[in-house]
Amino acid sequence: MVSILANVAVQGILTGLVYGLMALGLSVIFGVVRVVNFAHGEFTVIAMYAAFVLFTALKLDPIIAMLPIAIVFFGIGYLLQMVLINPFVGRAEHEQFILLVGLAIVIVNALLMIFGPDAHPTNLSYAFDSYLVGSLIFDKVRVYAAIAALGVASALFLFFRFTQTGTAIRACADNLVGAAVVGLNINRLYALTFGLGLACVGAAGALMVTIADVAPSLAPAYTLLAFTIVIIGGLGSMAGALIGGILIGVSEALAGFLVAPSMKSMFSFGLLIAVLILRPQGLMGRT
Amino acid sequence: MRSLWADLPARGRVLLGLLLGALLSAPLVADRYLISVLILVFYFAYLGEAWNIMMGFAGQLSLGHALYVGLGAYVTAALWLYAGIGPWLGVFLAVMIAALFGLAIGWLGWRFGIEGVYFALLTIAFAEFTRIAFDHLDAFGGSGGLFLPVNTAQATEWWNLRGGPLLFYYLALALAACAVLLVARLGRSGLGYQWLAVREDPQAASALGINVFRARMTAMLISSSMTAVGGVFYAFYYRSLFPAQVFDIGRSIELILAPVIGGLGTVFGPVVGAFILTPLGETLIAVMDRVGVDAPGAKAIFYGLSLMTIIYVQPNGVWPWLARALGFKEQA
């Protein structure tokens, strides 16, 4: 029984890392630009479709496709911020919300029209393989995706910690007025941050396609999941996003196993409510 | 009441009178399709006014209002199904339960200082939690749904909300009208001004001696109660309830579109928003049909683009702009 529980927990951790990467993008954007991206799941699904198309057309493994997709998404994020989002920065949340809800509707239905409503699995050659370690079974795809997610997150962390631009962005997040006083180009940094956030989403989407079959209907669920993870982990904290992802992955898996799989999400929302009440800045957030 | 009427500019009185007259007599000339669309307009206008109290006045973004709709719907439907208690009585229990939930959420949120996006997510979490819970409550039909029977013998029992579209039309119209009156009344009351203060600057309001927590809780109480009544209407109009549809976050989002597009914090905003959005959707479908575009999803794309355009061009909503265009002074 213990080994089965351990198995469930480990699978939860692996999956949670990929979810965490998806949430990371959201955290970065909100932490700095303070825009609540309610179209987050939709962008993730676009990235998934991109990876799917690249795989189907060029036989490119999604883990490799992650890089070009992330770069393209960086560009998209940069442009999006400069053109569409910038006027809405600093505006009331409900206005941002409506803008992004409208965008989300457009994206989901455009994807529906282009790809159709059916789910498209990405048929990797190793999709059915698993590692057997003692009595624990690990899905190969989940292991690869989790490692890749950790890699991307680490790269991002190093960027923010050790580069000048990264430090500048963190300065914006900590003290916007101060950053402006010091002479940082806020608009450019915002665009950069949005680009980075969306690049994360792009990478996460590419990885996601190895563990889920892409369909337009996934988008709203991903938006909600990303927000849940980010709140639990702490808005603006990168480690928090990953930890939040792991926490959600494990708790859902264990709750699903021990109680009832159909109530999995209830536990995530219960956890969200508990965190909001007891520690609203999130587990790793700064007060 | 009289002061409300008296305070309207002459032009406003004429327009309002004309509008009411048109709506009251619409069933004489309108076909069933138009009536069904208007019922939806009134329904969303009503819910919009209810939500407006929370957001437009008290400044709290609730993205889980479908929770109260669902509670209102399920409680009255269950009372009718299992105990034969009609909706005119059942609504009281429904309102009480919804208000309790609302007060609990409000208490949890504001006692612990949860604001803005965080509060919005708290409301989402509660709505989703309840949705999944109802999926598992067999007493309410679970995910299989709760159905109200169609018994032709009871077909005209208006006290049990069994009736043709006219019954629901006038009921929805009455609800929307009452909501507008209530919001207008509240807006001018002491409470209304307290809300405005709390919305604009809670700290300053608190410094002035306003009990911020109490003001917000009152807003939540009124808003959730009103929304629950909308749920009662929904249950008896559609006669079938599924948790995945009633508590869905899509529904919560849907009901805030009208007030935001129409004009947050204004009395007529939600009404204008509802009159724009619902017919917009229907018109898009009809236009696509005529033009021969047969691509599922195309209408939704146009709808989404419309939302984005409107909020871009008129971020404060359409009604303030419309009011200025019609020559009214700024309204609260």
Place this chain on the structure above:
Amino acid sequence: MSTTYRAVLTRRRLVTGAAASTTLLCAPATIKAQTQALKIAVLLPRSGYLAPAGQSCDRGARVAPKVLADFGHKVELVHIDFESNVDIARTQAERVINDGVHCIVGAFDSAASIAIAQVCEPRQVPFVVNIGAAPQLTEQGYKFLVRNFPTGVMLVGNGLKLIKDLLAATHASPKSAVFLHANDTFGTAQRQGMDRMFPATEMPFQLLESIAYDPKAQDLSVEVTKIRSLQPDLVLVVTRAADAIKLVRDMVRQRFEPMGIVSPGSPGLYDEEFYQALGPLADFHIYNIPWANPKSQMTQALEAAFKPANPSYRFAVECFNVGFTFEALLIAADGFKRAGTTNGPELMAAIRQTNLTEHVMIGDAIRFDTKGQNVSIPSAVMQNRNRTPAIVLPASVATMAPVFPMPGWQGRT
């Protein structure tokens, strides 16, 4: 003389000609009445979360007019997408009736079907449900609704009985089973049917547990872990489209090989993506559902029309949705033929008297009981063979013999 004669003849000719042309002018009107088309609105969720099924049904609706014409029925269709939204289903039902449709077919989603029924009932427009398993649809007392689809209870009952037949035919004896179902309207209806009927059917195996999964789940690894911890011989599933892929995938990864995966009646195990994603791993799974009768002339005509119109979809895979949607339209058209009028109550009365021996799905004639339910829609035991659904039982319509238990995951071609 010749002039007078000519004049008289001319006048007579004129009169005769006038009479003849009047008859000619009127005759087309009479002919038109006989070949008047029945205008049917097909309300389906072609966008939104039910889009995959809705679009599949719509493919059936689009090829129906031609096939129906070949069998002597003239229909004119209006295709409506209600976007998986109950509000839109209701307003669009009102709108199409305004536009003059005589009958409505739909709606796949039970909530939308009820909303449409609310419109059709007072306006006295017949509503033929093509697919919808919630038992309450025909229990609520709607006079203007008929359903040519089994209820969840019927599906499970037939499905369980056929499992018994399957085990008898293959001489297999699993000792235990676990039932996995989606926690949505359809899955819950099946679960309720299962809870009620499993004890009564006296199966040779024990039902260890019933597990409900969240249909919005990203993967089923936790569910599969839970199932394999119980070590059942047999896994009974009620999945939606796309979930079955996750189920098999996780079973393979977790190296769990039951004797077989059997569905007492649900979609998922025969979707095109299922075959494409799993390849040889898609084979040998079993599902007991109504199916198109390959020996029926009408089915063959439907298939012949479907192929050129939908080159990227296999009829063998789509025929469930396509068949039922076609049959709903057929019922409406046949009722119109017998009623001879588009008048609502008369058309409905004729539809309730339906007795169609020639149709698409397997089974006896299509007939409705007093509640408007067709109670004699049998299921067949279907098995995936070579990535194609094949009828394996009952023998009278089978194209292959069943294989059970299924071969292991490894080494399949």
